[in-house]
Amino acid sequence: MRRRAWVLTLLAAATAVLAWQAARLNIRTTFTDLLPQKHPYVQIHNEFHETFGGGNLVLLAVERRKGTVFEAATLKKIEQITEAIDRMEGVNHYQLFSIAHRKAKTVEISGSFVEQKSVMWPKVPTDPEAIREVEERVGSSLMLVGPYVSPDHSAVLISAQFHDGRIDYRNLFDEFKRLIDTHSDEKHAIYVAGVPMLVGWGYHYLSEILWAFVLTLSIMVLILWSYFRTWQGVLVPLFSALVSAVWGLGFASLLGLNLDPLILVVPMLVSARALSHSVQFMEKFYETLKCCPDKREAATRASGTLWAPGILGIGTDAVGILLIATSTIPIMQKLAFICSMWAASVLFSVLVLNPILLSVLPVPKRAMEACAHGVGGGLDRLLGGIASLVRFRRATVGAAVLLGATAYFISKGLIVGDRTVSSGILRADSHYDISLRKINEKFFGASPFFVFVRGKERHSLTEPEVARTVEAFQRTMEEDPRVKGTISYVDLIRYFHQVMREGDPKWFLLPRDKRSTGSLLSCIADTSQPGDIERFLTMNYQHAVVQVFYEDTRGTTVAQAAQRAKAFIDSHPMEHATFELAGGVVGLKAATNEEVVYSHGLTFGLILLCILLGSSLTFGSPIIGLLLTGCLAVSNFFVYALMTWWGVALNVHTLPVSSVGIGIGVDYGFYLMGRVREEMRKGENLENGVGRSIRTTGKAIFLTAMTLIAGVGLWHFMTHVQFIGEMGLLLGLLMLFSMILALLVFPSALLLLKSSPRSASVPGASGADRAEGMRRAL
Amino acid sequence: MKSARIAFIVSECLVATLCYCTVTACGNEKPPSKGGEAQAIHSNDLLYDVCFTGPDRGWVVGSGGCILRTADGGQTWIRTAVEGLPALYSVDFVSDRRGWVSGSDGTVLRTEDAGATWTFCGRPTSKHLFATDFVNSSTGWVVGHDGVIYETRDGGGTWKDHSLRSERDRSLPEEVILNDIAFLHPDRGLIVGEYGTILLTRDAGRSWKRIRSPNGTSLFGCTWTSGNGAIAVGIDGQILRSTDGGVTWKAMKSPTTNTLFSVSLPWIVGNRGTILHTDDGGESWRRREDRPVNFALVSGVSRSWVVGSQGTVKHLD
Known part of the structure; x- marks a missing residue:
């Protein structure tokens, strides 16, 4: 107390430094933080996702509300949108796909020669006859219908991959938003989904989230005011909460962690903790003030009684929150570190700062009478009622045990994972979620499950054993009615085999020997452009990806996808390659859900144990x-x-x-x-x-x-x-x-x-x- | 789960042994649908051929060893999938109960119970067998890759080789693909294939005579029409017609340039949803503009039933 000026200066300096740090804190969503990085699926995904893409993918659908997209105006729109995306910063020009792109080709077989022809590049057809021809060519291409053109021809999908580290999410979001606004009209709807877009929406709503905070804060002020009825009673706790927020955020920034706006609600809770500790202290201070009018003396006494238990209580909070770091999901670990520090900072912002502040600030006149009965008699009556209810203790406890047991059994049915097709982040009626559902409904590609094939050496994929097993794997997966289709390098081989045989579908087969498979693959590689076949296999024919397209990403769907794949893999060992799980939205969700179940049990148990020990010792x-x-x-x-x-x-x-x-x-x-x-x-x-x-x-x-x-x-x-x-x-x-x-x-x-x-x-x-x-x- | 896996392993072993050594075994049948969970026809099925013996009973074969059957005119289909069976290209029934299918790697299967169970026939060759035609309940023919032609007189138990031989070395097969075979009656038959190959027999297959095609481009399907006529279809929308029992052929005016795969009066079907119709027994053809099968590749037609890619099975009106 005597050196309070020094302490105050020190705290102010520390707060200033941390505030400066906090101001530099990165507020952004890192989607990799939502993935359990130690889960084998995620590790396999991390290893292969650069090779086969799938990371920063944006999917844009153009839907013609009535009729088909094969109308001059719609085709023109598709071309304009494709060109606009091609000009965007950070787009991977080789991994942009649309029927208006040069790379969208159909194979023309005539007599003894085979010709690859762009669907409608460089010129979009305008006269009905030419449009009819384009529709026929597109409609009959198995590579286009499903993934890029909806089977009912009412919508087309444009997919664009963006380079990691070269995306400006805000910019990208603005550009896509402009595309949506420009090209939507009474005949057309534009839908956009994909992680970069989701991040963009996150930024879009950031101000809204901040307003929610402001409102929350106002409510807290109101409740504090109704309790203390003094400005001091409102401002001191708020100030303490603010200081601890600055400290928490400052430390987070010092440690190089980023704050995800999505989990802001949890730090808010911790701030509320600071608030309630501060309220506690003020209560004690006012109580002491009644028998000891010197505010400095009262502050000293109050802090004397609260110091030791304060450290204990705050310490328990900090340790308890730190336990969340046992989860392997990075967002949980970051949350644990940030919030644990935040909680610990209450030591300074309340236990040290409050007595000093209160000893300096003038005591408000109303403080004395305010603290005990600030709120009207309604609450007293309510609590009195509760207190009298305690008399029926048997009934109360019995009911609680019964309800608890019932709740426990009901909660056995708790679903893990998504319940519908949704981002899980935005509302079901948001443009993003509507887009996601639409794209899922119309096309193949929105919920892929990637299974990787790791060859033992170069050209392993051309081994007939490997190709045939991959083919059988695809067929097994396709038997699941929730699977809309599958695609892999085997389909490329079979399709080219058919093309080589004058387009006769009976040759949609794997060749029997390694040499023919290899020569078909080189033939495909020679006639394709960069990025075309790397989506399916590595250029040394060693590793490949099998994409299984599911109709949704619900918890049961993803769990069964993984199960089905595992059952096949276990019963079909290969000599030259191995199947490895998993990637794609479905694979990653499977991993996350498995981890959620594990983490949930573990952290829940540990925290309960921690509380059991803490409370048993305390009392x-x-x-x-x-x-x-x-x-x-x-x-x-x-x-x-x-x-x-x-x-x-x-x-x-x-x-x-x-x-x-x-x-x-x-x-x-x-x-x-x-x-x-x-x-x-x-x-x-x-x-x-x-x-x-x-x-x-x-x-x-x-x-x-x-x-x-x-x-x-x-x-x-x-x-x-x-x-x-x-x-x-x-x-x-x-x-x-x-x-x-x-x-x-x-x-x-x-x-x-x-x-x-x-x-x-x-x-x-x-x-x-x-x-x-x-x-x-x- | 465990039993499913065992079933998997067992069926794998079965297929491995049965498919490649000519041992006879029963196909295992999957239940048609489990509580609406499994549909008989998948949207990714590639179907090659269809055969109807009447308005009610029909069979369809396709890639991945798929065999479908109906007994109620196509209202419900039942799938018989034999695990690990290769692509099946052709199906032919001589009665409501007895029929054969042929497929890749020389596979020939036979049924005696309308397709509920299938047994492996003797395997004539390891080459793909693209077409089969049975002239009665015991005598039938299969043709396919590398000019193979085989005849059976005991319902598929044993096979006699009639394959084409290379001109230069008679011990080697000629590397021409034979795509379709059709008998008007046990004596007179027709085979069509790659590079305009047309073969004709008038002595129950003891000898096959090469016929000159007018343009030498590949043919995929053929059929007999009334009054000793015949039609063959193929690449680039070409339609050939013979009015003298297959001895001479003329190219007809075609309404399409899309490849045509199969013919069965009054229909010709082909690539990109192409369906051609005739009102005059095959003298003139015009295109169906209403796209009854969208843009699917249509590879087979029988009694106005068409089958093709994307699980297409449809009856044309």
Whole structure:
């Protein structure tokens, strides 16, 4: 206190440095962060994705609302869009595909010669006869119908690959947005999907996300104001939260981590933690001020009592959040590091900064009468009602156990992975999600499953054994009705074999020997352009990719895709090559879903264990530890049951919510238990102690919880970014359930078990212990 | 899962042994559809040939050993897929119950129960057999790659070689592809193939006479018409016609330049959804403009049923 000027200067300097760092923080979405980098599928994908493409792919569909695209005006549009994309920065000119592109060719067989002819390059046909001829040529090409022209000829797909590291996502998004706006009219609809576009939409909605934050902040201010009724009561906690946000973000920037706007909701929670710690401190400060009018002295005393338990509580939070780093999904690890630091910074922003600030700032007159009864009698009556409900403890606990068990069994049906075709990030009615569904419905390519063939040596792919096994693999996969089609280098060979035999479809066969296969492949390579066949195999004929096109990316679809492929691979060992899983949207989702199940179990278990240990030690009773942990687990089961009920799936997006959510939800139980212990030290019996705790501390719990619930829950209705809305809703619900369980079920169970904290029966418990109890009592 | 895998391995072994050593075995039949899950015809099926013995009963064969059958005029199709069977190119039934299919690698299969189960016949050759025609319940012919022509008189048990031999070395096969064979009656038959090859027999196949084609381009399909007439179709939309029992041929005016694969009056079918129709027994042909099969490659036609790429199976009105 005496050196507060020094400390303040030091903190200000540190905050300034970190603020400067925070300002340089990268706010962006890195999609690789959503992939479990240690999963074998993802490692195989990382190895091959540069070779076979598929990374920064943008898919644009032009749909003619009535009739077919084979109309002069539509063909002109297709040409204009293709040319516009070809001029975009960072586009891989060799991996741009459209029926208006030079590379879209059909094979003309006439007499003894074979000719490859561009479909409609360099000139788009305008007269009906020429258009009819183009339609016939396109319509009969198996390489075009399905992947690039919808079987009903009502839409065409343009696919463009962009170079990694040469994309300016904002720019790209603007250019595609312009294409959508220019070319959509009453006869045509334009749809655009693909990761670069999704990132672009993310940036597009960034301001909206920030506004959501502003609103959340306003709600918090409102609730704080209604509680303290002083500007100091609002500004000091807010300032503390701000400082810890600066520190958290600054450290993240120092460590070179990027902040993903998609997971901002979790840091928000941590900030709310800072806020509630600060509120706690102010409460204590005002309470102390009543008996000790010197504000400096009061601040010193208040911080003296809260210092030790503060460190303990904040430390537990930080460690608990750090446990999320056990997940192998980078976004979770980054989240764990950033939020853990953020949580730890509360040590400085509240425990050090608050006493100093309060000792410096003038004490508002209304502070004295404000703190205890800021909110009207409604809340008191509500809490009184809850307190009296505790009398029906058997019924309450019984109901909770019953509901918990029911919820647990319902939550067994929780789906892992996507439930429909969706980005999982934006709303179902967003242009992006509509595009994604449309492209999935009309064409082959939107949900590919890549299986790689790794040859033992060069030319392994020309071994008849390998080619035949790949062919059989494709046929096996195609038997699944959810598979729309498959394609691999084997199809290229068979097609060229047919072409070489005057186009007779009976020769759509693999040649019998290695030499003929090899010469067909070289023939294909000689007549194609760069990028044409590298999509299927490497130029030394060693590695290849088999693309299996699924109709959607739902959790069950991707799981069964992987299963089906594995079953085939296990029963068809090859001498010259091996099949390796997996890539493409379906493969990566399969990997992510598997990892989500694993991570979910692991982090959930570890955090529960951490809380069990922490609370058992803090309250000196494993039974209380078990009760608190049990309440938490039940509130989680409620959320899972609701997710099952609503059809919300557990995925990489919802996973961090439950992980971080439990860490914070446990505090409500802690607050209440601390107060109960304090009451008992004053000589109250357990029943009265519990009742009074609910009426007093319950109010603080209710308010803090409401601040959070109102703040994040509202996001659901505010943002186009469904990901954030969903997280907000789930967090809000988790907090709500935690609160109800802490206020009602936990005390009932406590009374039922007649278990009291050890300190109550052991006179003269340690000072730190008592202080902890007081801290928890807020 | 386990049993499925065992079934897989077993069927693999079966195919490996059965397909290449002429052992007889039963084909295993897959249930037609499991709760709407498996459709009989897939959109990626490449179908080669169709044979109807009447308005109700019909069979279709295609790539990947696919055999489809219907007993209700095409309202429902049942798929018989024998794991690992190669492409099947041609199907011919002499009655509602007895029929044969031929395919790649010299495969010939026979059924006695309308296609519910199939047994391997004796394998005449390892070359692809593109067409088969049975003149009665025991005598039939297969033709294919490298000029192979085989005849059986015991329903496919044993085969007699009538293959074309090279002019220079009579021990070597002539490397011409024979695409189709059609008998008017057991004595008179016609074979067409690559480079305008037309072969005619008038002595039940004891001798095959080479006929000069008017332009020497490849032919894919042939059929007999009423009054001793015959029609052959092929590359670039060419239609050849004979009115003297196949002895002389003339090129007809064709409404298309798309390759034509098969002919069965009153239809000719071909590439890019091409369907030609005649009202006068084959004297003149015009194009169906309403695209009944979209743009699919149509490779087979029988009794107004057409089959082709993209799982096309359709009855033309």
